[in-house]
Amino acid sequence: MRVLLVEDDDGVADALVEALGAHGHEPRRVARGVDALTAHRDFDLLLLDLGLPDQDGLEVLRKVRRVADVPILVLTARGDERSIVRGLRSGADDYLVKPVRLAELLARMDAVVRRGAARTGTADRVVRVGDVEIDLDARRVVVAGRDVALTTKEFAVLAVLASRPGTAVSRQQLMDEVWGDAYLAVSRTLDVHLTQLRAKLDRPGVIATIRGFGYRLSADA
Structure with a gap:
């Protein structure tokens, strides 16, 4: 390049x-x-x-x-x-x-x-991981044919990961993009939202943890 x-x-x-x-x-x-x-x-x-x-x-x-x-x-x-x-x-x-x-x-x-x-x-910006479908423009998440209701912040966290499928995203970058300033954001807030998000998706492995770094929307889930 x-x-x-x-x-x-x-x-x-x-x-x-x-x-x-x-x-x-x-x-x-x-x-x-x-x-x-x-x-x-x-x-x-x-x-x-x-x-x-x-x-x-x-x-x-x-x-x-x-x-x-x-x-x-x-x-x-x-x-x-x-x-x-x-x-x-x-x-x-x-x-x-x-x-x-x-x-x-x-x-x-x-x-x-x-x-x-x-x-x-990508025209329609729809990301699919297994039976999880994430429509970034419509702000809609479908799992196995059923709509999953997410809060604004839960969807924002998922959208950051879905915009980089298969790529590791640091905790700092997640907090920066979702809360506006990772320097001021409370790390525990991210943990709570990720726990809720994973429970709603009910698909272990879709959001993989990269120990000591961050998270990844796993294409292998």
Whole structure:
């Protein structure tokens, strides 16, 4: 895929460009936020550092997101929880903290591009897992032919998972997308809603727990 790397550190940039090229991608590196704002339309994915010399990477992220749906993966040294939440809330599709393992980076790149393609290419946005059918636009859930009534928050939790079927979603990202700010959300609230949601679906394994990370709508259920 065509990858725009926005990174001001020459050593990091050179290593990433070489590694991405060796794995079949077509990387181009720029060092400034202004260059990302003018070039992003020509790429399938942005790898965006936040510590840029001309402007903060979060501002670059917000500006790109206002005009384009290109997948954006933040790749930065800022690993505190508040920075991660701000990055995701500003429109990042994923967030990785340096130093990053190459295999994980490549997997995350594929995942965000795949999710982006699914969002733009699915007309009716109906997700089916076994005999569970989730209509994201109609906000309707059907299990084995019967409608299941969910609260607004229960459906919101399920919708976040259903929009990424088969992909692990962190607890933090779930809380951020459903409650608006994972930094302030109470973790126990998510646990309660997931328990209620699983009971109503009555399909063990449909929502799989990824220990120490989050959850996944399991395609193998």
